[in-house]
Amino acid sequence: MLTLLTATGARPSAWALCERWMAAQDYAGPVRWVIVDDGEVRQPVTFCREGWSLDVLRPSPRWKPGQNTQARNLLAGLAVIGNDARLAICEDDDHYAPDWLSHVAAELERAELVGEVRARYYNMATRRGRELGNTGHASLCCTAMRGAAIDTFRQACLRSPKFIDLELWRRHRSRHLFGGHRVTGIKGLPGRGGIGMGHKAAFTGTDDTAGSLLREWIGEDARAYG
Known part of the structure; x- marks a missing residue:
């Protein structure tokens, strides 16, 4: 079984797309999806897939x-x-x-902490995209773990740094990084803003008014972003 963990809230448009991308996964094994929603209004969770179970947590204060x-x-x-x-x-x-979940499940056989390098960020509000040069760590959105790495992750969260992914990858030694560009960070969607640089209006990258870069990166799924 794979377990997914998603922290969300006050992002109904983004959440609907997240459900769509998980419904399209080719991973055939059972999945437990733990969803933590702290928005004032509950996210409209409609996901239903055979072999998947959902646990929705509503921490407070909102x-x-x-x-x-x-x-x-x-x-x-x-x-x-x-x-x-x-x-x-x-x-x-x-x-x-x-094929993201299938791929990451296989990579977890190699190390306790695994992730994808050279993150790609795309800001929908500014229509700019950029591939980063990170080769020593993975962004949190494309990180998976097992065993002792989960404890390391828990400790990183307890320290509550602004960038938990950097803390996690700095501290855990059983690790494996890989390429492939199966994950694209989509920023600037309606709703609650994010904390990473890709969310900022000053985020620099390739201007993509026509959307050709996004189509190159994620194919026909680009149509879902308008």
């Missing part, structure tokens, strides 16, 4: 504009996830290729 509750929400999810899980982080505003 998120307010200007707050960063990511660490609190991830810890709420980790409280119901054991170290025997094979855990993949699934962020609500990113695009996942259909």
